[in-house]
Amino acid sequence: VVAKRNTWQREAVREALGRSEGFVSAQSLHGQLRETGSPIGLATVYRALADLATDGAADSLQQEGESLYRACTPGTHHHHLICRTCGTTVEIEADAVETWAAPPGLCARCALGFRRRRGPQLTRVGRVA
Amino acid sequence: VVAKRNTWQREAVREALGRSEGFVSAQSLHGQLRETGSPIGLATVYRALADLATDGAADSLQQEGESLYRACTPGTHHHHLICRTCGTTVEIEADAVETWAAPPGLCARCALGFRRRRGPQLTRVGRVA
DNA sequence: GTGCATGCAAACGCTTTGCAACATG
DNA sequence: CATGTTGCAAAGCGTTTGCATGCAC
Numbered sequence: 001v002v003a004k005r006n007t008w009q010r011e012a013v014r015e016a017l018g019r020s021e022g023f024v025s026a027q028s029l030h031g032q033l034r035e036t037g038s039p040i041g042l043a044t045v046y047r048a049l050a051d052l053a054t055d056g057a058a059d060s061l062q063q064e065g066e067s068l069y070r071a072c073t074p075g076t077h078h079h080h081l082i083c084r085t086c087g088t089t090v091e092i093e094a095d096a097v098e099t100w101a102a103p104p105g106l107c108a109r110c111a112l113g114f115r116r117r118r119g120p121q122l123t124r125v126g127r128v129a
Numbered sequence: 130v131v132a133k134r135n136t137w138q139r140e141a142v143r144e145a146l147g148r149s150e151g152f153v154s155a156q157s158l159h160g161q162l163r164e165t166g167s168p169i170g171l172a173t174v175y176r177a178l179a180d181l182a183t184d185g186a187a188d189s190l191q192q193e194g195e196s197l198y199r200a201c202t203p204g205t206h207h208h209h210l211i212c213r214t215c216g217t218t219v220e221i222e223a224d225a226v227e228t229w230a231a232p233p234g235l236c237a238r239c240a241l242g243f244r245r246r247r248g249p250q251l252t253r254v255g256r257v258a
Numbered sequence: 259g260t261g262c263a264t265g266c267a268a269a270c271g272c273t274t275t276g277c278a279a280c281a282t283g
Numbered sequence: 284c285a286t287g288t289t290g291c292a293a294a295g296c297g298t299t300t301g302c303a304t305g306c307a308c
Contacts, residue, residue, distance in 0.1 A: 007287090025272090026272085026273080027271095039289090041291065044288080047288090062191045063191075136262090136263070137263070155297085168265075169265080170266065171266090172299075173263080196297085
């Protein structure tokens with residue numbers, strides 16, 4: 001993988017992310033880094049997190065208008081299960097979840113492509129009433 | 130149900146929401162209403178949507194930093210499946226999805242409470258690498 | 259007159275971008 | 284010297300809130 005940008009501070013962000021339990025916001029990550037004496041800027045944290053997410057080294061989710069990030073083991077094909085109630089997150093191997101999540105989570109047309117391409121997919125289930 | 134607020138324009142928002150296919154943003158909904166000659170303000174659209182979502186008359190999801198809304202059949206206990214690839218959304222009856230989604234989507238501790246309370250839950254599955 | 263919905267504009271929080279300064283090779 | 288990262292500050296965007304107005308009862 002060719003280094004695109006954020007070569008110095010990006011490592012600091014990656015470390016801080018790895019040190020954190022569960023998902024953290026960019027701002028809280030920035031706060032932590034500043035507390036440890038780093039002069040890192042908020043913009044750099046955002047840029048680093050965007051890169052990490054692109055490379056698959058970090059996983060992100062949206063919650064209440066802000067993005068939360070979490071280090072995840074890169075290179076391995078896996079999914080996350082996030083408990084909506086308590087926030088507990090588990091990485092699980094791909095095959096297990098695809099067995100139950102992929103077919104009902106995609107419409108017929110896309111499920112076809114999913115099985116072929118196995119591209120990024122997200123299944124969401126909301127409960128009402 | 131006692132009318133809390135937004136009694137007049139709320140109905141206009143509800144109608145416009147029902148007229149829309151799939152999920153729409155508050156801003157686009159506001160634009161549509163203004164195009165039809167309504168003097169409704171953006172704030173009122175947001176307030177009405179918040180109420181509709183609270184009452185279960187609308188379903189909302191977050192996508193790329195903005196909230197999208199969709200009318201849904203109120204009073205019935207149901208879930209939504211949203212295809213991450215093409216955005217197709219289907220309402221499905223509760224029992225079917227709870228069979229496969231609830232147990233793996235919650236951690237052990239919360240799943241217990243889920244079965245007891247059957248409170249609002251959301252299961253997300255993200256795919257990486 | 260009282261209460262509450264409404265529209266407007268300002269404020270808010272998170273994120274992104276413009277830019278000048280600087281480190282690296 | 285050329286390239287690309289950095290911090291800061293300002294801008295951007297969706298959303299929320301404060302407030303004066305006006306309608307309904």
